[in-house]
Amino acid sequence: MDKLVIQGGRRLSGSVTASGSKNSSLPIIAATLLTGNGTFVLNNIPDLQDIKTFTQLLNHLGAETRFAGNTMEISTSNVKNVQAPYELVKKMRASIYVLGPMLARFGTARVSLPGGCAFGPRPIDLHLMAMEKLGAKITIETGYIDATAEGGKLRGAHIDFPISSVGATGNALMAAVLAEGTTTIGNAAMEPEIETLSLFLNAMGADIRGIGTTELEIHGVDTLKATEFDNIFDRIEAGTLLAAAAITGGEVTVNGVIPEQLKSVLKKFVQAGCSVQTTGNSVTLKSPETLIPTDVTAKPYPSFPTDMQAQWIALMTRAKGTSHITDKIYHERFNHIPELNRLGAHIEIRKNQAVVHGPRSLSGTKVMSTDLRASASLVLAGLVAEGTTEVLRVYHLDRGYEKIEAKLQSLGADIRREQYKEFE
Numbered sequence: 133m134d135k136l137v138i139q140g141g142r143r144l145s146g147s148v149t150a151s152g153s154k155n156s157s158l159p160i161i162a163a164t165l166l167t168g169n170g171t172f173v174l175n176n177i178p179d180l181q182d183i184k185t186f187t188q189l190l191n192h193l194g195a196e197t198r199f200a201g202n203t204m205e206i207s208t209s210n211v212k213n214v215q216a217p218y219e220l221v222k223k224m225r226a227s228i229y230v231l232g233p234m235l236a237r238f239g240t241a242r243v244s245l246p247g248g249c250a251f252g253p254r255p256i257d258l259h260l261m262a263m264e265k266l267g268a269k270i271t272i273e274t275g276y277i278d279a280t281a282e283g284g285k286l287r288g289a290h291i292d293f294p295i296s297s298v299g300a301t302g303n304a305l306m307a308a309v310l311a312e313g314t315t316t317i318g319n320a321a322m323e324p325e326i327e328t329l330s331l332f333l334n335a336m337g338a339d340i341r342g343i344g345t346t347e348l349e350i351h352g353v354d355t356l357k358a359t360e361f362d363n364i365f366d367r368i369e370a371g372t373l374l375a376a377a378a379i380t381g382g383e384v385t386v387n388g389v390i391p392e393q394l395k396s397v398l399k400k401f402v403q404a405g406c407s408v409q410t411t412g413n414s415v416t417l418k419s420p421e422t423l424i425p426t427d428v429t430a431k432p433y434p435s436f437p438t439d440m441q442a443q444w445i446a447l448m449t450r451a452k453g454t455s456h457i458t459d460k461i462y463h464e465r466f467n468h469i470p471e472l473n474r475l476g477a478h479i480e481i482r483k484n485q486a487v488v489h490g491p492r493s494l495s496g497t498k499v500m501s502t503d504l505r506a507s508a509s510l511v512l513a514g515l516v517a518e519g520t521t522e523v524l525r526v527y528h529l530d531r532g533y534e535k536i537e538a539k540l541q542s543l544g545a546d547i548r549r550e551q552y553k554e555f556e
């Protein structure tokens with residue numbers, strides 16, 4: 133297994149380019165299942181374990197894929213199999229994204245129920261509700277979702293989501309683009325990843341209106357075709373790199389971003405005392421002498437993202453005073469806190485809120501990654517901890533951060549990857 137070994141105390145400086153977004157790549161790749169008409173060329177796809185896992189699922193279904201230099205070519209002309217087995221689905225919850233497109237194109241789909249998750253319950257009831265509204269008959273037996281469209285074709289409907297869900301909105305969109313008639317989606321997620329998926333679907337020939345808002349209107353079309361598409365940047369990776377600059381007292385420019393999509397996070401960096409400057413496609417952050425404590429609530433976009441919550445907690449361990457970080461999306465997403473406390477932080481958990489008492493001097497030790505963003509927070513803490521921090525089980529981090537140690541090294545961090553045996 134791999135671990136990251138970090139010598140803390142280096143001030144980061146320089147510039148780095150954001151990678152392509154993982155969370156928009158996944159639904160875009162799933163959406164290629166909607167048509168066998170041509171070969172897709174997807175640019176700016178990050179080279180990540182989650183993308184490899186999802187590609188394996190597509191290959192299992194019969195898709196042909198090629199990946200080189202962050203460009204993925206996909207043809208789903210030969211897809212005949214509509215079964216997503218447990219062995220592949222269990223590796224990644226986002227596998228549920230194949231349900232909508234397979235049902236829309238083939239009129240039937242069989243997808244294993246995804247398993248549990250490291251940070252609490254993550255149900256899929258809203259995905260199923262959306263498919264049922266579009267006329268699918270759903271049964272769940274022996275751990276599988278069996279979905280069939282009556283008469284082989286989905287029908288437009290009104291779908292009103294009781295809570296905002298990125299995944300369910302994405303699945304509903306992919307199902308609705310080939311449905312007969314008009315679909316409206318109320319309380320749709322408006323995350324940039326959903327906006328990007330909508331633009332991609334329209335580039336394939338779909339007719340989605342209201343893109344980037346919470347009210348979407350989809351006019352079903354008969355056919356779609358393959359297209360070339362440029363994926364957006366990863367706003368969570370970019371935010372994490374900026375947090376690395378802020379926590380080390382550094383000054384870093386992240387290129388290749390759309391600053392508007394980072395607005396809620398940049399606002400908090402400013403409140404924390406950082407100086408933030410943006411151009412059309414870059415953000416430069418300069419850390420203050422002393423970080424100011426901030427209260428943050430993670431909520432759906434355009435609010436502060438839950439995927440930056442763990443990193444923000446790490447950052448606030450260095451702020452002078454008490455910060456409150458609340459997660460309104462995942463109430464139990466706090467696996468990083470005991471590990472951060474082992475590094476010397478003083479953080480309490482009160483229901484879905486972390487109370488961070490700072491500033492604390494952190495000191496390096498071995499810590500364990502438990503999920504993707506928790507791992508990122510431990511790396512951030514390691515960058516300022518005195519001595520050596522070893523972040524074990526880096527495979528969690530590798531699911532979502534492309535070449536993270538190379539990027540941090542290029543900014544001056546002392547971080548290297550080593551192999552180890554789990555019970556050494």
Ligand code: EPU
Pocket residue numbers: 155156158226253254255256257258259260295296297298299300321325437438439461462504505532
């Ligand atoms: N929810 C339901 N029922 C559903 C679906 C969701 O109750 O059928 C609830 C969830 O339990 C949660 C809330 O709705 O409380 C929002 O979840 P959402 O569906 O938006 O999450 P997701 O689509 O499963 C994506 C990202 C996550 C990110 C969340 C929230 C991908 C592949 N995953 O998950 O990313 O945290 O949106 O923004 O896009 C990560 O990258 O580390 C990650 C976990």
